[in-house]
Amino acid sequence: MKIAIVCYPTFGGSGVVATELGLELARRGHEIHFITYSQPVRLALLSPNVHYHEVNVPEYPLFHYQPYELALSSKLVDMVKLYKIELLHVHYAIPHAYAGYMAKQMLKDEGINIPMVTTLHGTDITLVGNHPFYKPAVTFSINKSDYVTSVSQSLKDETLKLFNIKKEIEVIPNFIELDKNVNDPTIACHRSVMAKANERIITHISNFRKVKRIPDIIKIFYSIQKEIPAKLMMVGDGPEKEKAEYLCQKLGILDKVIFFGNSNEIDKILSYTDLFLLPSETESFGLAALEAMAWSVPIISSNSGGLPEVNFDGISGYLSDVGNTDEMAVNALKILKDDETLKKFKENALNIAKKFDIKNILPLYEELYKKAINQYV
Ligand code: GMT
Numbered sequence: 001m002k003i004a005i006v007c008y009p010t011f012g013g014s015g016v017v018a019t020e021l022g023l024e025l026a027r028r029g030h031e032i033h034f035i036t037y038s039q040p041v042r043l044a045l046l047s048p049n050v051h052y053h054e055v056n057v058p059e060y061p062l063f064h065y066q067p068y069e070l071a072l073s074s075k076l077v078d079m080v081k082l083y084k085i086e087l088l089h090v091h092y093a094i095p096h097a098y099a100g101y102m103a104k105q106m107l108k109d110e111g112i113n114i115p116m117v118t119t120l121h122g123t124d125i126t127l128v129g130n131h132p133f134y135k136p137a138v139t140f141s142i143n144k145s146d147y148v149t150s151v152s153q154s155l156k157d158e159t160l161k162l163f164n165i166k167k168e169i170e171v172i173p174n175f176i177e178l179d180k181n182v183n184d185p186t187i188a189c190h191r192s193v194m195a196k197a198n199e200r201i202i203t204h205i206s207n208f209r210k211v212k213r214i215p216d217i218i219k220i221f222y223s224i225q226k227e228i229p230a231k232l233m234m235v236g237d238g239p240e241k242e243k244a245e246y247l248c249q250k251l252g253i254l255d256k257v258i259f260f261g262n263s264n265e266i267d268k269i270l271s272y273t274d275l276f277l278l279p280s281e282t283e284s285f286g287l288a289a290l291e292a293m294a295w296s297v298p299i300i301s302s303n304s305g306g307l308p309e310v311n312f313d314g315i316s317g318y319l320s321d322v323g324n325t326d327e328m329a330v331n332a333l334k335i336l337k338d339d340e341t342l343k344k345f346k347e348n349a350l351n352i353a354k355k356f357d358i359k360n361i362l363p364l365y366e367e368l369y370k371k372a373i374n375q376y377v
Contacts, residue, residue, distance in 0.1 A: 001025075001030045001031070001086055001087060001366075001369055001370075002030070002031040002033070002083060002084060002085045002086045002087070003022075003025065003032055003033070003085065003086070003087050003088075003089055003369065004033045004034075004035050004076060004079060004080065004085045004088050004089065004223050005018050005022045005029055005032060005033065005034050005035070005086070005089050005091070006018075006022070006035050006072065006076070006088065006089070006090040006091065006096045006099070006100060006180060007019065007034070007036055007040065007090075007091040007092065008036070008038060008092060009034075009036045009037065009038045009039060009040040009043075010040060010041065010207075012207055013121060013122070013174070013285070013287040013288070014091045014092045014121035014122075014124075014128070015040055015041065015042070015091070016041075016042055016287060017119075017121070017151070017175075017287065018034075018040070018089075018091040018119075018316070019034070019040040019041075019042040019043050019178065020042060020175070020358070021089075021175075021362070021365065022034060022043075022050065022248065023042075023050065024177070024358050024362055025045070025362070025365075025366075026047060026049035026050045026350075027049075028362070028366075029049070030049065031049055031051070032050050032051065033051045033052075033079055033083060033085060034050070034051065034052045034053070035053045035055060035072070035075055035076060035079060036052075036054070036055060037054065037055045037056075037057070037068070038054065039052055039054075040052075041262075041264070047206075053075060053079050053082070054260070055068070055071050055072050055075045056071060057071045057188050058071075068095065068099075069098060069099040069102070070097045070099075072095075072096070072099040072103075073099040073100070073102040073103040073106065074103075075274055076088065076099065076103035077103050077106045077107055080103070080107055080112065080114055081107075081110075081112070085114070086115075086146065086373050087114065087115050087116075087117065087369055087372055087373055088100050088103065088104070088114060088115070088116040088117070088206060088368075089116075089117045089119065089365075090116060090117070090118050090119070090145075091119045091121060092119075092120075092121050092122070092124045093118060093120055093124040093138050093141060093142060094124050094128055094129055094134060094138060095127065095137075096118075096246065097116070097118040097138070097139075097141035097142060097144075097145055098137055098140075100116045100118070100141070100145075101116065101140075101141050101144045101145070104116055104144075104347065110307040113215075113376040114144050114145075114376070115146040115148065115372035115373060115375060115376055116144075116146050116151065116372075117145065117146065117147045117148075117368060117369065117372055118141070118145035118147070118148050118149070118171070119144055119148075119149045119150070119151070120142070120148065120149070120150045120151070120155055120159055120169070120284075121151055121155075121284060122151065122155060122271070122283070122284025122285065122305070123211070123282075123284075123360070124138070124160060124223055125150075125155060125158055125159050125162065125163075125284070126155075126162075126282050126284065127160075127211065127282070128307070129163075130162050130163075130373065133269040134307075135163070138163065139163045139164055139165070141164050142159075142163065142165055142167060142174055143165060143167055145167065146207075146372050146375065147167075147168075147170065147368055147371070147372050148165075148167045148168070148169045148170070149169065149170045149171070149172045149365075149368065150169050150170075150171055150172075150284075151171075151172070151173055151174050151284055151285040151306065152171060152173060152284055152285045152305065152306030152309050153171050153303075153306070153309060154255070154284065154308075154309065155171075155266075155284040155285070155306055156169045156171050158284075170364075170368065172361060172364045172365060172368075173285060173309070173356055173361060174285045174287045174290055174296040174310075174356065174361075175290075175356050175357065175358045175360070175361035175362070176290055176291055176353060176356055176357065176358065177357070177358045178294055178353065178354060178357045178358075180267070187358070190268060190272065191272035194231060194233070195231040195272075196229065198229050199229040199230055199231050200224075200228060200229070200230045200231075200233050200274045200275065200336045201230070201233060201272055201273050201274050201275075202221060202224065202230055202231070202233070202273070202274065202275045202276075202278045202332070203232070203233040203235065203269060203270065203273040203275070203276050203279060203292070203297070204217045204233070204234055204235065204236075204268075204276070204278070204279075204289075205235040205236055205266060205276075205288045206235075206236045206238070206288060207236055207237070207238040207251060208237055208238025208239060208240040208241045208244070209238050209239060209240065210239070210240060210281070211280055211281045211282060211283075212238075212240065212278075212279075212280050212281075213238040213242045213279045213280060213281055213302075213322070213323070214241075214243070215240075215243070215244070215247055215251075216279040216323065216325050216328070217232075217234070217244075217254075217277050217279060218232075218244055218247045218248055218251065218257075219329075220279065220300065220325050220328045220329045220332060221252040221253070221256075221277070222251050222253060223325070223326070223329035223333075224329055224332050224333060224336070225253060225256055227333055228333065228336060228337075230231065230256065230336075231256055231257070231258065232253075232256060232257045232258070233258050233260065234257060234258065234259045234260065234274065235260045235261075235262075235263050235266065235269055236260075236261070236262060236263075237261050237262045241259065244259075245259060246317070250358045253323070253373075266291065267295070270291065270292050270294075270295035270297055271295055272277040273292065273295065273297045274297070274298075274315075274336060274342060275297065275298055275299075275300060275317075275332055275335060275336060276288070276289060276292035276293075276297045276298070276299050276300070276317075277299075277300050277301075277328075277332075278300070278301040278302070278307070279300070279301060279302045279322070279323075279325070279328060280300060280301070280302055280304060280305075280307070280313075280322075281302070281304065281322055282304050282305045283301075283302070283304055283305045283306060283307050284305050284306050285305070285306040285307075285309070285310060286301065286305075286306065286307045286310055286311070289301060289307065289310055289311055289355055290310050291351040293310070293311075293316060293350065293352060293353035294353040295350075296317055296346040296347070296349055296350040297346070297349055298317040298319055298335050298342070298345035298346060298348070298349045299311040299316055299317035299318075299349065300318055300320075300328050300331055300332045300335075301317065301318075301319055301320075302319065302320060302321065302322045302323075303319035303320060303321060303322075304322050307319060310352070310356070311352075312348075312352060315345075315348045315352070316345065316348050316352045317331075317345065317349065318332075318334070319337065320329035320369060
C-alpha cells in the first residue's frame, strides 16, 4: 500500500507512534510518505520505502497566524497525485484531520477518492480539542474521517462523552518494538557513569508540560531519597523544566537529579533504570510508561485516563489518585526495598509490555487500511 502519514514531528507520543508505525510498515514493504513541517525526530534514516515531504508555509506580513492547514492540505493533494498515494493516515485530530478532510475534498473534485484514517492520541481530545473554539471543527473532521482509531479504551470513552461522534471508534493501542531492545548492540549499559552501585535509578521522560505534574515527580523522589540511596533522571524539555530545577535546588537535592534535556538515547537511559514515574494529570495511554516497561522497568503512575490499561496495579507497578504523592512514594519504596521484589516487578513489567509488541499491533492497522482502501475500489 502507498500511505501518507501526517503527524507532529517533535518529541511527543503521537509523533513517535506515527513515525515508528511508518517505519515498520515500510519494513513490511509498504511505501510510506511522511508529510509534516520538519523531519520527525525518530525518523533517522530515509530508505527506498520511506519518503519525507516537508510542508512549507510561506510567510507574509499580513498573516498574524501562518495558515499551516492550507499549506498541509495543498501538499497532501500534490503528493497524493505525484506518488499515487492510496490512503491518508492522520495522527492527532488538530489540525491534521481537518487539513486531511480538505485535501480529500480537493482530490474528489479531480475524480480521486482517497480514504482517511484519523488516530486520536489524547490531548487533541481531552485538553485542546475540547476547547469551545476548536470543538465544532474537531467534531466535524472526526465524523468526516473514513475510519477513526483511539489509542485506548479510556480515550474512546472520553471522545464519545465529549463530542457528538457518529463514527465507530476502533481502539488500537500504542506499541513498542521489543526486538529492538534485545538486538541493538549500541545499547551498552552506562549505569556506573550515572549512579553508584548501591543507588536506585529513577527516571521520568516527557515534554515537561503542566499535564505531566513535574513537581509531583520531584516530591515523590524527595521522599524516596530520604529512605534509600537514589538518583533521578529527568529526560525531556518543556515549560515546566526550569521550575523543576528550582524546586530541586530549594529541596537541596540538585546533586541527586540529572536533567538531560531532549534525548535520542532514551533506550540507553531506560536500560539502567529501576523505576519510572508518570504521575500525569491525564494520559490517554502513556507511551513513555510502555517504553520503560519494555526495558523491564516498573511504573509508579497516576490512575488517570488509559494508564490502568498499561500499568497493572500491584503487578507492573502501582497506580494512585492524581496528586497523591505520599502514596506514590510509599509504593515506590515497596518496589525498590529489596532486589527480590524489584526483580519480580521488573519481570511482570516486561511480560505486560510483550502484549503491546508491534508484531501484535501493526496487523490491526494493516487490516483497517485494507478496509478503508477497498471501500473506494
Ligand atoms: O504526552 C504528551 O504530552 C504527548 C502527546 C502527544 O500527543 O504527542 O501524547 C499523547 O499521545 C501518546 C501516543 O498515543 C499517548 O501515549 C500519551 O498518553 C498522550 N498524552 C496525553 O494524553 C497527555
